[in-house]
Amino acid sequence: xxxxxxxxxxxxxxxxxxxxxxxxxxxxxxxxxxxxxxxxxxxxxxxxxxxxxxxxxxxxxxxxxxxxxxxxxxxxxxxxxxxxxxxxxxxxxxxxxxxxxxxxxxxxxxxxxxx
Amino acid sequence: xxxxxxxxxxxxxxxxxxxxxxxxxxxxxxxxxxxxxxxxxxxxxxxxxxxxxxxxxxxxxxxxxxxxxxxxxxxxxxxxxxxxxxxxxxxxxxxxxxxxxxxxxxxxxxxxxxxxxxxxxxxxxxxxxxxxxxxxxxxxxxxxxxxxxxxxxxxxxxxxxxxxxxxxxxxxxxxxxxxxxxxxxxxxxxxxxxxxxxxxxxxxxxxxxxxxxxxxxxxxxxxxxxxxxxxxxxxxxxxxxxxxxxxxxxxxxxxxxxxxxxxxxxxxxxxxxxxxxxxxxxxxxxxxxxxxxxxxxxxxxxxxxxxxxxxxxxxxxxxxxxxxxxxxxxxxxxxxxxxxxxxxxxxxxxxxxxxxxxxxxxxxxxxxxxxxxxxxxxxxxxxxxxxxxxxxxxxxxxxxxxxxxxxxxxxxxxxxxxxxxxxxxxxxxxxxxxxxxxxxxxxxxxxxxxxxxxxxxxxxxxxxxxxxxxxxxxxxxxxxxxxxxxxxxxxxxxxxxxxxxxxxxxxxxxxxxxxxxxxxxxxxxxxxxxxxxxxxxxxxxxxxxxxxxxxxxxxxxxxxxxxxxxxxxxxxxxxxxxxxxxxxxxxxxxxxxxxxxxxxxxxxxxxxxxxxxxxxxxxxxxxxxxxxxxxxxxxxxxxxxxxxxxxxxxxxxxxxxxxxxxxxxxxxxxxxxxxxxxxxxxxxxxxxxxxxxxxxxxxxxxxxxxxxxxxxxxxxxxxxxxxxxxxxxxxxxxxxxxxxxxxxxxxxxxxxxxxxxxxxxxxxxxxxxxxxxxxxxxxxxxxxxxxxxxxxxxxxxxxxxxxxxxxxxxxxx
Numbered sequence: 022x023x024x025x026x027x028x029x030x031x032x033x034x035x036x037x038x039x040x041x042x043x044x045x046x047x048x049x050x051x052x053x054x055x056x057x058x059x060x061x062x063x064x065x066x067x068x069x070x071x072x073x074x075x076x077x078x079x080x081x082x083x084x085x086x087x088x089x090x091x092x093x094x095x096x097x098x099x100x101x102x103x104x105x106x107x108x109x110x111x112x113x114x115x116x117x118x119x120x121x122x123x124x125x126x127x128x129x130x131x132x133x134x135x136x
Numbered sequence: 137x138x139x140x141x142x143x144x145x146x147x148x149x150x151x152x153x154x155x156x157x158x159x160x161x162x163x164x165x166x167x168x169x170x171x172x173x174x175x176x177x178x179x180x181x182x183x184x185x186x187x188x189x190x191x192x193x194x195x196x197x198x199x200x201x202x203x204x205x206x207x208x209x210x211x212x213x214x215x216x217x218x219x220x221x222x223x224x225x226x227x228x229x230x231x232x233x234x235x236x237x238x239x240x241x242x243x244x245x246x247x248x249x250x251x252x253x254x255x256x257x258x259x260x261x262x263x264x265x266x267x268x269x270x271x272x273x274x275x276x277x278x279x280x281x282x283x284x285x286x287x288x289x290x291x292x293x294x295x296x297x298x299x300x301x302x303x304x305x306x307x308x309x310x311x312x313x314x315x316x317x318x319x320x321x322x323x324x325x326x327x328x329x330x331x332x333x334x335x336x337x338x339x340x341x342x343x344x345x346x347x348x349x350x351x352x353x354x355x356x357x358x359x360x361x362x363x364x365x366x367x368x369x370x371x372x373x374x375x376x377x378x379x380x381x382x383x384x385x386x387x388x389x390x391x392x393x394x395x396x397x398x399x400x401x402x403x404x405x406x407x408x409x410x411x412x413x414x415x416x417x418x419x420x421x422x423x424x425x426x427x428x429x430x431x432x433x434x435x436x437x438x439x440x441x442x443x444x445x446x447x448x449x450x451x452x453x454x455x456x457x458x459x460x461x462x463x464x465x466x467x468x469x470x471x472x473x474x475x476x477x478x479x480x481x482x483x484x485x486x487x488x489x490x491x492x493x494x495x496x497x498x499x500x501x502x503x504x505x506x507x508x509x510x511x512x513x514x515x516x517x518x519x520x521x522x523x524x525x526x527x528x529x530x531x532x533x534x535x536x537x538x539x540x541x542x543x544x545x546x547x548x549x550x551x552x553x554x555x556x557x558x559x560x561x562x563x564x565x566x567x568x569x570x571x572x573x574x575x576x577x578x579x580x581x582x583x584x585x586x587x588x589x590x591x592x593x594x595x596x597x598x599x600x601x602x603x604x605x606x607x608x609x610x611x612x613x614x615x616x617x618x619x620x621x622x623x624x625x626x627x628x629x630x631x632x633x634x635x636x637x638x639x640x641x642x643x644x645x646x647x648x649x650x651x652x653x654x655x656x657x658x659x660x661x662x663x664x665x666x667x668x669x670x671x672x673x674x675x676x677x678x679x680x681x682x683x684x685x686x687x688x689x690x691x692x693x694x695x696x697x698x699x700x701x702x703x704x705x706x707x708x709x710x711x712x713x714x715x716x717x718x719x720x721x722x723x724x725x726x727x728x729x730x731x732x733x734x735x736x737x738x739x740x741x742x743x744x745x746x747x748x749x750x751x752x753x754x755x756x757x758x759x760x761x762x763x764x765x766x767x768x769x770x771x772x773x774x775x776x777x778x779x780x781x782x783x784x785x786x787x788x789x790x791x792x793x794x795x796x797x798x799x800x801x802x803x804x805x806x807x808x809x810x811x812x813x814x815x816x817x818x819x820x821x822x823x824x825x826x827x828x829x830x831x832x833x834x835x836x837x838x839x840x841x842x843x844x845x846x847x848x849x850x851x852x853x854x855x856x857x858x859x860x861x862x863x864x865x866x867x868x869x870x871x872x873x874x875x876x877x878x879x880x881x882x883x884x885x886x887x888x889x890x891x892x893x894x895x896x897x898x899x900x901x902x903x904x905x906x907x908x909x910x911x912x913x914x915x916x917x918x919x920x921x922x923x924x925x926x927x928x929x930x931x932x933x934x935x936x937x938x939x940x941x942x943x944x945x946x947x948x949x
Contacts, residue, residue, distance in 0.1 A: 032941040041653065041679040044940035055940060059653050076695045079683040081656040088656030090683035090691060095656070130943070 029117070029124040035061065038123070043078040043087070048130060054078035055116060055123060056098050058085060063123050064098035065116040071109035142166040142438070143228055143235055145218045145382065146243035150411035150427040152178030152200050154241070157435030159208045165439065168210045169235055171228070174266055175215030177205065182424060182558075184270045188298030190634020191627065194267065195894065203893075221386040223404055239406050239438060242383055242394060246376035246412040246422070251286065255348030261370045264295045276369040279303030279636065284357045284367040286345050288315040290452065292373035293332070297459075299369070300337050302634060307338035307365050309345060309357065311374075319452045319463040323479075324486055324502040331459050331484065340365075378413045378420060391415040398444035400434040410434050416445060423450045424558045451512045451557055460501075462508035465515040466490065467498035478529045487529055494522045507531030509596065513553045546599040555600060556586035556593045563600060570604045577601065618657040620649050625878035629665055638670050640677060656682075661879035664766065667802060668874045671916040684764035688924045689746055692739065697746060699725075699738040700763035701753050702799065705773045705791035705811075706734025715756030723749050733770030733808065735761055747934040750925035759799075759923040766880070767802045768809075771795040772820065776813030776830070785830035787813035790859050794828075797863055798870065800921035801913070804877040804886070807870065822850045825883040826866055831855075835862045839869060839895070840887035848884055851892050854900040868909035869899045874916075875909075 038044045038057040045052040045068050052068035054077050062085070068078045075091030085098045095104040101113035115126040142158075144151050147170055158166060170177075178200040186192035205212050213232060220229040227234040248263035250256055262272050273295065277283070281304050285296045288310030300306045308315075314325030315332075329339045344360040354370045378393035389395045389403035393415030400408045410430040412422060421427060426447050436443035451464035467490045478487040485503035489496055489511065495518050499511040510532045514521060521528055532548050551564030561584050569583040580597055581587055587594045601609045616622045623631070628647065637643045640662050644654060654662065659680035666674040684690050689697035701716065716736055720728050726740035741749055750760070762769060771794050774780065776787030791811040798809075810821030811828040821827030823843040827850045829836045834857040838850035853869065856862050872895060877886035887895060899906050927933070 030943070032943070037936075037940055039679055044936075047939045047942045047944055049944045052939070073693065074695070076691075079687070079691065079695075081659055081682070082679065083653040083655050083659060084651055086655075091693070093656060127943075 028126055028128050029119075030127050031122050032125050033123055035063070035118055035121050035123055038063070041082045043080075043082065045076075045078045046125065050130075052076075052078070053114060053125070053130070054087075055125070056082055056087060058082060058098070061118070063116045063118055065114040065125055066096065066098065066101050067111040067113075069111065070094055070096075071103070071111060072107070077111065139165060139167040140238040141236055142168045142239050142241065143237035144168060144170045144241045144243060145228065146245055146411070146413075147172035147174070147176075147178045147200075147212075147214070148243055148245045148411055149178065149181055149199070149424055150245075150431050151241065151243035153428050153431035154243075154410060154434050155200075155208070155210070157432055158438060161435060161441075162439045163208075168208070169213060169237075170205070170210050171213045171216055171218050171230065173215070173217045174268070176267065177201070177212060177214060179267070181266070184264075184267065185294035185298055187267075188270050188273060188295065189301040190298075190630055191301075192630075218382060221382055221407075223386055223407070226406065237406070239408065241434065241438075242402070242407065242409040242413060243411045244379040244382060244413045247379045248372065249375040249377055250372055251345060251374055253345055253347050255350060255354065256372075258348055258350050258354045258370075259352065260350070260354035260368060261348055261372065264291055264371055264373045265376075273299060273369065273371065274302065277302035277304050278368070280305065281368040282366045283307070283369040283371065284309060284365050285371045285373060286357070287371075287373035287375070288312070288339065288341070289318065289373065289375070290316060292371070293328075295371050295373055296332070296337050297335075299371070300335065303636065304369070305336075305338075307340060308332070309343040309359065309365070310339070310341045311344055313341055315339065315341070316461075316463075319500075320461065320502075321467055321488060321500050323488070324461060324463070324500045327484055327486055327502045328459060328461060338365075376412065376422065378415070380413055383409070383413070391418065393420050398433075398446075399437040400430055400445060401437065408434055408437065416447065419447060421447070423452070425450050425560055428559055448516065448560075451508065460503055460505045462501045462505035463499065464508070464512040465496070465498035467500050473497070476525075476529045489529055491521070491525075494520045496521050496528070509554060509557070509593070510549065512557070513549075516554070517552075543599055543603055546596065547603045555596050556584075556588075558593075559585040559588065561586040566597060566600050567604050570601060575601070575605060575609065617661065618655055620644075620651040620654050620658050621647060623647055625661065628662070629669075629876075629878065632665050632669055638666065638673050640666065640680060654680075660685075664802060664804065664879050667920070668916070671919050676920075685766070687743065687746065688750075688760055688762075688764065688928065689741070690764040694740075696740045696742055698763070699741050699746070699749055699753075700731065700735055700761040701758035702761040702795070703735040703758075704795050705771055705788050707773075707788060707792065708735075712756055712758060715753060715758070719749050719752045722752070731763070731770075733763075734772050735763075735770065737763070744938040747929045747937050751929040754923070754926050754929060760925045762799065765802065766805050767807065768795070768798040768800070769806050771798075771809040771811060772824070773811045774813050774818035776811075780813055782816060783813035783830070784832050785813060785835065787811045787819065787828070787830050790828065790830075790835070790862065791819075793859065794863060794866060797867060797917075800923075801870070801874070801917060802920060803870065803874055804879050805882045807873075807883065809866075823847065824850065826850075826869065828862060828866075833857065835859070837862060837865055837869075840884040840892065842882065842884045844882075846884070851887075853892070853896060864906065864910050865899060867913045868906040869895065871909040871913035871916075872898055874913075 032046050040057055041059050043054045043056045045054055053065050054068035056064045068076050070089040072094050073091055075089040077087050077089055079090045080087040086095050088095050094107045101111040103109045114129045117124050180197040180199050183197040216230050216232055218228045218230045227236045248265045262269050277299055283299045283304045283306045285292045285308045288308050296306045296308045314322045315328050332339055346358045346360045348354050348370055349356040349358055354367055357365045357367050380390055380394055383394045384390055394402055394409045394413055396402055396409050396414045396416055400410050402409050411427050430445055433443040433445040474491045476489040488500045490498035496514045501508055549563050553563045555561055555563050565584050566586055569580055574580045574583045587597045617625050637646055643662055660682055663677050663680040667676050678686050689699055720738055723745050725738045729737045731737050771791040773788045773791030777783035777785055807825045809826045810819040810824040812819040812821040813830050821829055823841040827838050836855050838852045841850035842848040873883055
């Protein structure tokens with residue numbers, strides 16, 4: 022066990038998320054979308070578009086970006102910033118892969134409720 | 137007045153244009169008979185290269201179709217060689233007998249030059265001149281097979297590039313020291329050779345062909361220097377010579393070509409000639425611009441107007457995608473001549489201007505040819521360039537150091553600047569047309585002919601539109617697919633087929649996508665094109681689908697989904713209704729609504745409940761209604777002859793059969809059908825994508841209706857006698873749409889683009905083609921006609937529809 026493991030929580034296997042796809046993790050403050058890119062990187066963002074609340078987990082994933090399924094806003098998976106002419110951002114959370122498992126940082130997830 | 141009998145021998149680009157002028161200025165004055173050795177009419181021969189490479193289709197390059205000949209009363213004798221001209225009796229002789237003329241036009245064009253080497257008659261050795269040659273090359277172009285092109289001029293290089301785009305391993309043999317030596321200087325020739333080699337085309341300059349080797353067919357090409365290249369196909373493109381045999385036999389005056397005067401008249405006052413077969417003031421002609429001028433002059437001569445042909449200078453562009461080069465005028469070194477040269481090796485750019493005294497006499501450009509027409513104008517007009525000599529090489533945009541804005545450059549062009557070299561259309565003529573109401577590219581094309589031949593000036597014409605109309609002009613169809621590529625949807629569709637690209641990564645790699653994973657706009661389009669073109673080889677990419685198609689349900693604004701089971705032809709049963717009612721209660725569906733397509737919508741279902749509700753509906757015998765797809769939606773019917781006292785046929789039964797035939801197919805945009813049992817049209821069939829109206833004698837099939845943002849009545853495709861015929865025609869028509877439309881275009885938009893006549897020719901008039909389309913539709917259905925609900929409702933799949941993890945407890949602590 023690494024010292025950090027008390028904060029990183031295992032939410033599932035990498036293979037449970039399709040490449041260029043996403044799955045959601047339910048939290049008390051709402052859903053978090055966990056994305057997997059074509060290059061097998063993982064990213065976690067709030068699953069709620071700031072525009073009209075669209076579920077980003079259902080968007081098309083391209084490069085390190087996702088397009089919201091409702092009105093095609095595009096967000097950076099790395100920063101949560103809206104791209105192009107649209108302004109806004111969604112919360113992003115540290116995520117990593119260890120031994121084929123996806124880990125999320127619970128400290129950041131918990132802190133979110135205060136924001 | 138009696139119409140004069142005009143016989144025209146040869147249906148090439150020059151004679152086609154001449155007839156246009158003639159019918160415009162003197163309709164009805166001539167009774168025209170048009171002979172052509174090729175079994176077809178006039179087409180844009182310059183565009184054979186894009187046909188060879190797969191970037192254009194044959195239909196796109198036809199300039200005059202049967203309807204046009206019919207409308208102008210032209211008797212067409214295609215595929216019939218004229219064998220003799222009897223000047224004494226004023227008749228031409230062909231296998232169909234004798235045809236009398238009052239006046240005769242010889243437009244026999246040119247014949248490819250065949251180098252007299254051993255093996256020239258072997259099978260597999262072709263020339264590059266007409267559609268038959270092009271088709272021979274396309275047929276021989278097996279990926280991985282080897283081609284040798286003899287001749288590194290314009291035509292040879294276009295052939296080489298086309299064959300390579302079709303997957304062949306190509307080597308070009310060129311006799312001279314550098315490619316296209318008549319148009320390019322050695323430096324530009326070198327850059328061109330480097331660019332071709334980088335694309336994988338071999339180039340062998342200073343190569344003299346000794347023999348073509350092979351026993352029954354060509355196997356290799358041997359050069360004088362001992363090199364041997366393996367060859368499954370040998371293309372001879374070393375040059376052309378005027379086709380003058382008929383004129384020689386008839387005793388007309390001949391030089392290298394048929395001698396004509398300024399009025400295009402031969403040594404016989406009743407006989408005229410134009411095009412590549414003539415010689416005027418000791419000069420021969422091979423490019424299209426002077427040919428069109430001859431056409432104009434000849435039409436006037438025939439109608440008794442004064443006109444004289446004055447050859448103009450011509451400029452050359454190479455039609456090889458990705459190789460931009462331009463040359464005009466005379467660029468040979470000589471006493472009193474000075475050069476201005478600009479080189480940017482890193483970007484592969486080269487420009488050279490040749491100046492004599494105060495005039496520009498030649499220009500060669502490679503890499504960036506945007507200013508070509510401006511330089512060409514200076515050469516033709518003999519403009520005194522001394523005041524701008526310092527900045528001349530930077531082009532017209534460089535006025536006082538301002539940024540080279542392409543629109544500013546076009547705005548700065550004088551009215552007499554030539555925009556379209558092929559048709560000799562200057563900017564002023566285009567501006568006049570635009571101000572007269574031609575506000576689209578097509579309208580300008582129709583009125584001025586600008587950009588209607590080789591098409592390389594299309595961008596310039598659009599810029600003239602933009603400059604003249606300001607913000608009122610929106611760039612039309614040539615828009616790239618999305619920001620990830622410069623290719624249009626049409627280009628991408630064609631290249632997927634011609635380059636046999638069978639996966640999204642292959643398309644992105646081979647067509648140079650600028651992003652790593654595409655975007656939400658191009659990925660669904662590519663996924664569709666690939667599954668439509670390669671149904672057996674390509675595997676649908678679920679992650680490239682929009683949410684509704686990925687989840688097989690319509691997402692609503694609150695993130696819930698709607699579920700619509702199929703009701704074949706709008707017919708249901710008490711048992712189905714009971715199952716729907718049970719499901720609605722079991723999953724607490726907030727709204728149950730009857731749709732416009734005669735079925736029932738369950739709105740507000742949570743994503744994680746989708747597999748379970750589908751399983752319940754599957755158990756009652758229902759499948760997905762695809763109410764979410766770019767695919768077959770509904771077939772709306774009325775009750776028809778089964779119950780209705782007016783019904784003429786069993787419209788309900790036909791609707792059900794059509795829905796069972798077509799369901800599950802993916803299409804560029806949604807497809808809705810309607811079948812009405814009589815012309816009272818209760819199923820509103822005449823505003824659907826495809827509508828059938830039953831009548832006593834059969835079925836009227838009409839297409840391309842709309843009842844959405846646009847409202848439009850359908851147009852009649854054809855009338856058939858039986859249900860079987862109706863089903864074959866409709867499936868074939870939908871397959872035609874699947875194979876040709878751009879993604880997201882509904883049928884009415886697509887038909888507006890390709891024309892209903894074209895659809896009729898493909899589906900109605902050509903029975904073999906209809907059958908082939910129908911068969912291809914069934915092949916696709918063998919893969920895609922499956923119920924997605926059944927697949928995703930399987931127990932092993934269900935977990936994927938729920939959350940990956942539930943942290944509500946941890947986070948609450």
